[in-house]
Amino acid sequence: MNRSHFLSSGGAVLATVASGGIAFAEDVPGGTNLIERHADFDEKLFAKAVGKPADVRQVWDNVALRPNVMTNIKNSLNSLQFGFGYDPARISIVAVNHGPSATYTYTDYVWQKYRIGDFFDVKDAAGNRISTNAFLAPKNSDPSTDPAAEAGVLQDTGIAALQARGVVFLTCHTAVEEQSRGLIKAGLAPGMTPADVSADILTHLIPGAIVVPGGVGTLAVLQTKYGYTYATVQ
Numbered sequence: 282m283n284r285s286h287f288l289s290s291g292g293a294v295l296a297t298v299a300s301g302g303i304a305f306a307e308d309v310p311g312g313t314n315l316i317e318r319h320a321d322f323d324e325k326l327f328a329k330a331v332g333k334p335a336d337v338r339q340v341w342d343n344v345a346l347r348p349n350v351m352t353n354i355k356n357s358l359n360s361l362q363f364g365f366g367y368d369p370a371r372i373s374i375v376a377v378n379h380g381p382s383a384t385y386t387y388t389d390y391v392w393q394k395y396r397i398g399d400f401f402d403v404k405d406a407a408g409n410r411i412s413t414n415a416f417l418a419p420k421n422s423d424p425s426t427d428p429a430a431e432a433g434v435l436q437d438t439g440i441a442a443l444q445a446r447g448v449v450f451l452t453c454h455t456a457v458e459e460q461s462r463g464l465i466k467a468g469l470a471p472g473m474t475p476a477d478v479s480a481d482i483l484t485h486l487i488p489g490a491i492v493v494p495g496g497v498g499t500l501a502v503l504q505t506k507y508g509y510t511y512a513t514v515q
Contacts, residue, residue, distance in 0.1 A: 379495070
């Protein structure tokens, strides 16, 4: 059964191990192999998300944790909609999150349990360690849809706000597997196996995240098969 899309708020999944909250293998998005197998990839869900009708398509390659990429994605949406005049319903933007950036799609549960902020040395502007997914929630409280409203929804760089505007966030399965091994080596997942950690992470992704076999391969597929143009933040 393909389960590459996990909605953490949906009450969907899972038979779990009571002590660790770890899902059984058949319920893990992308499966529990080091390299995701095609049988475990929800290709239909992926194709539906990235192949929707669109007049302009852009993929963002996120590797290092550079949260200002969310500002770039927001600016791209606004310039395409208001500057170039594209129908916002026909703009398709996808964020491929691999390497450390896969953590953009981890819930607070994962950030806190595995001390992601410590593992990747993530700090806020004041130099304080980040202990939760500080990139997810909307940043602005003004409901205005005037693009000139600096505190309005169209200037919001929170992941959830970008998702509400149609941006698709993908999670690299390979990154999760590699990080699982790194977390164990760092002593941040005592008594757990790599399969335990990866299963726990993959079943605690943010709502709407889609697991793909590998970020670098996904970039190739999006550009060659679906016609996406490439963008990244250096």
